Amino acid sequence: MTASIQHRASRRQDSAAYTREAILAAASELFSSRGYTATTVNEVAAKARVAVATVYTSVGGKPTLLRALIERGVNEPRTTETLTAVASADDPREVIRLTAAGTRYSNEASREMVALMLSTANTVPEIAEAMREAVTAYRQALGAVAGRLDDLSALRGGLGVERATDMLWYFFGLHSWRQLVEDNGWSYEDAQSWLAECAGAALLTPEHAATKPPR
Numbered sequence: 001m002t003a004s005i006q007h008r009a010s011r012r013q014d015s016a017a018y019t020r021e022a023i024l025a026a027a028s029e030l031f032s033s034r035g036y037t038a039t040t041v042n043e044v045a046a047k048a049r050v051a052v053a054t055v056y057t058s059v060g061g062k063p064t065l066l067r068a069l070i071e072r073g074v075n076e077p078r079t080t081e082t083l084t085a086v087a088s089a090d091d092p093r094e095v096i097r098l099t100a101a102g103t104r105y106s107n108e109a110s111r112e113m114v115a116l117m118l119s120t121a122n123t124v125p126e127i128a129e130a131m132r133e134a135v136t137a138y139r140q141a142l143g144a145v146a147g148r149l150d151d152l153s154a155l156r157g158g159l160g161v162e163r164a165t166d167m168l169w170y171f172f173g174l175h176s177w178r179q180l181v182e183d184n185g186w187s188y189e190d191a192q193s194w195l196a197e198c199a200g201a202a203l204l205t206p207e208h209a210a211t212k213p214p215r
Contacts, residue, residue: 020058022048024072027065032112036066036120063126070117070130073110074137078102083144092154092208093200099145099172100196107177108188114174115182135174142168154208164203171199 026047030039041062045052059065082102089095107114121131146164149155155164170176172195180191200209 016058019048019050019054023050023055023059024065024068027059027062028069028113031066031069031116036062036116036124041065063124066116066120066124067126067130069113070127070134073106073113074134076106076109078105078109079141083141086145086148089148090152092149092152092204095145095148095152095154096196096200096203099142099168100192100199103172104177104188104192107174107181111181114178118174118178138173139165139169142172149203152208154204156203156205159203167203168199171195171202 023044027039027044030043030047034043039062041055042052044065045055048055050058055065059068079102082098082105085098086095089098117127117131117134121128143161143165145168146155146161149164150161155161159167176195177188177191180186180194181188186194
């Protein structure tokens, strides 16, 4: 392949990626402002300034659009960064603090998409499957946190990694953030601080729970 052909191929790939992002951005805005049911593919195309056929060929129909948005949230780079920091942290309280900060960021950044996912999962099979996959990935990440706490011998007596993962999901899962912020009107900052404090007290041995985390 000559340099000229490679350049043209690269430009086509860049253009396709740009078009896909424009479509997803339009879908995200419309789903959030008008609701999933009320939004049409025609409206997504108009907002993204592309042909309707381009929406289908670049991403797909409405369920695929929402699924792509959910998957983008699941694969957010901040999750990997948080898990990397957790894996190298030697203080159990810092592990809890990092988990609180990382899950807060993910839930706050994906606030509208999480609401859409939860509201459509019962009626759209494709979204129900995407939600199951998202929850599985979320719990796997929290399982890595529980594993790190276990490696540090910081889990309260009798707690294994599986039970600790369940408890981390209770404190830092999707519904915990939504109940505190959406239902009770807390700020994300207040929710983060309280959840970290409660998780530390519930999961860590007394001597570890009493240690102040580094900042």
